[in-house]
Amino acid sequence: MNIKQISDAILDYRFWITDHADEEAEEDQLSFDEIYHSVLYGEIIEDYTNHQPYPRCLIYGENFATEPIHSVWDYDQETNTAILVTVYRPDPKKWINGKIRR
Known part of the structure; x- marks a missing residue:
């Protein structure tokens, strides 16, 4: 899996959002425009290729305010469908620059 596949799925409306992701976005006050922007200009920082039933990845990106x-x-x-499993603002106590686990 690569980020282009996820980005293309978003741009072509070949994606869906889990209830959990919807709840987490609301809890962290993240709009879906911000989330999509963070993917389109982001990078995969962890790849879980053996995850079942589908390969999974963690994407780091920034919103319009560079958060x-x-x-x-x-x-x-x-x-060729992407599934948003969850979304959140990374805790700086757990992440270095949002990209590397402490």
């Missing part, structure tokens, strides 16, 4: 956002995505390679 860090983490989003976790599954990617169904058979249907």
